[in-house]
Amino acid sequence: MKPGREKRDRISSLPDCLIHLIMSFLTAQEAVQTCVLSKRWKNLWTTLPFLDFDLEEYEYDGVPERRFDMFVNFVNTTLLLREATDLHKFHLGKLYDDFQQYHMSVRSWIQYALKHNIQEFSIEFPLQDSSVPLDGVFNCASLIDLSINDLSRNVFETHQVTVVNLPCLKQLYLRGIELLQDFVDDIFSGCPVLEFLHLEDCGLGFSTMNSQRLKYLNIGGHELHYEPEEQMELIEAPNLLSFCYDQWSYQMGDKLHLKMPSLTSAFIIYDDKLQGILTGLSNVQNLELGGYGIKDVLENELPNCPEFSNLKDFSMESFNHFCLLHRFNLLASFLNHCPRLENLSLVYRGCFCRSEEQVPGNEELLKIAPFKGKQLKIVKVGFSKSEQSFPQLVKYLQDFTCNSSARINMIS
Numbered sequence: 001m002k003p004g005r006e007k008r009d010r011i012s013s014l015p016d017c018l019i020h021l022i023m024s025f026l027t028a029q030e031a032v033q034t035c036v037l038s039k040r041w042k043n044l045w046t047t048l049p050f051l052d053f054d055l056e057e058y059e060y061d062g063v064p065e066r067r068f069d070m071f072v073n074f075v076n077t078t079l080l081l082r083e084a085t086d087l088h089k090f091h092l093g094k095l096y097d098d099f100q101q102y103h104m105s106v107r108s109w110i111q112y113a114l115k116h117n118i119q120e121f122s123i124e125f126p127l128q129d130s131s132v133p134l135d136g137v138f139n140c141a142s143l144i145d146l147s148i149n150d151l152s153r154n155v156f157e158t159h160q161v162t163v164v165n166l167p168c169l170k171q172l173y174l175r176g177i178e179l180l181q182d183f184v185d186d187i188f189s190g191c192p193v194l195e196f197l198h199l200e201d202c203g204l205g206f207s208t209m210n211s212q213r214l215k216y217l218n219i220g221g222h223e224l225h226y227e228p229e230e231q232m233e234l235i236e237a238p239n240l241l242s243f244c245y246d247q248w249s250y251q252m253g254d255k256l257h258l259k260m261p262s263l264t265s266a267f268i269i270y271d272d273k274l275q276g277i278l279t280g281l282s283n284v285q286n287l288e289l290g291g292y293g294i295k296d297v298l299e300n301e302l303p304n305c306p307e308f309s310n311l312k313d314f315s316m317e318s319f320n321h322f323c324l325l326h327r328f329n330l331l332a333s334f335l336n337h338c339p340r341l342e343n344l345s346l347v348y349r350g351c352f353c354r355s356e357e358q359v360p361g362n363e364e365l366l367k368i369a370p371f372k373g374k375q376l377k378i379v380k381v382g383f384s385k386s387e388q389s390f391p392q393l394v395k396y397l398q399d400f401t402c403n404s405s406a407r408i409n410m411i412s
Contacts, residue, residue: 012040016047024050024089027057028078046083053078053109054093068098072105079112087113089120096151100126107133114140119168122147127156127176134158138190139165149200150176158183164190171196175221178203181230188214204247205229210236218244238262245269245277246291256280264310270294275301282306290317298330308338317347324348328396332371335400339373344406347382348393376404382411 011019023031023045031045053075060070090113095106106125113121114136121143125132127150137146138161146169150156157178164186170193179199184206188194197214201221207230214237235243236259243260246269258280265286268277270293278301281287287308294316316324316331324331324346335341379397383390390410397408 049088126152147173181206
């Protein structure tokens with residue numbers, strides 16, 4: 001810098017909207033603290049449309065027992081001094097069980113957000129036995145993105161939600177929420193533009209999910225034990241592009257039927273009960289399979305399995321109930337249903353089969369038809385260096401893919 005020339009504060013010269021965008025990466029506490037930077041920054045936080053109140057990230061001086069009181073006072077003061085401008089994003093994070101005594105304060109914060117045309121709202125709070133106004137949250141015309149995470153570790157019953165009217169909602173994340181058939185139907189009828197739905201550790205007490213607009217569906221979770229009166233049997237989503245399933249299947253019926261003709265990508269973790277799902281995935285371009293139930297699925301469904309004529313990328317992770325070495329015939333049979341496969345990725349975690357189980361001999365391997373596809377380019381195999389049976393698996397793959405120009409990459 002030349003002598004006599006003052007250093008220019010370029011950030012402060014930006015318009016409010018750009019400074020607010022920068023401040024959106026801060027917690028609400030950090031955003032308020034910017035008021036001491038200069039006169040330019042003194043009141044900027046009062047019109048900030050992004051408010052992130054996270055109890056775990058709240059910094060305070062004093063005894064731990066007063067932390068909750070100080071946090072509540074900070075949120076109340078921030079909302080009181082804030083100007084009456086619209087909110088884009090409002091987050092209440094990590095309000096664990098001990099915070100439930102402050103549920104009336106939480107209620108007032110939510111009502112504040114709803115009155116200021118909130119577009120993105122998320123809450124992490126133990127909902128059981130609280131007076132959190134979820135009925136109002138599910139009846140908010142301005143919401144585009146909604147995330148509700150029940151931290152009580154018990155399924156939250158949604159009977160208090162009498163109306164679902166979210167005409168602008170595109171993304172919905174629910175965790176620890178009971179989903180009965182009527183409520184699921186209300187979600188799709190009351191959220192006409194919903195495209196992304198993520199259900200984590202939810203009580204799936206419904207038999208059918210039907211959506212004409214949904215494009216992305218994630219169902220997961222292994223922490224919540226819930227015995228449903230109804231079991232999920234059908235998912236019908238003609239415009240769904242991506243489906244991720246990783247949840248214990250005791251909430252499912254004997255078979256889960258999928259009607260997803262537009263599906264291009266699927267990630268499925270099987271346990272030993274989930275059946276019938278493979279047929280509904282036959283249109284995908286990208287498929288990832290894993291879990292303890294792969295062996296049973298392939299044995300039961302391959303005889304009637306359709307051709308995966310669009311599949312280009314396939315990944316499979318072997319678990320101790322499905323050894324790629326001993327069950328190579330099942331893998332080979334499935335791959336011969338994938339004539340346009342280009343990339344194959346396998347993770348071999350070693351052989352944990354019973355000692356009496358035999359590795360397929362030469363005669364059995366000769367019965368396996370070589371891979372029909374001519375477009376296979378790369379086969380990636382992940383393995384442990386300590387696994388002595390790995391070279392035999394590689395030999396099987398080399399013989400099986402002999403008609404293609406694929407190269408086998410070994411990754412340890």
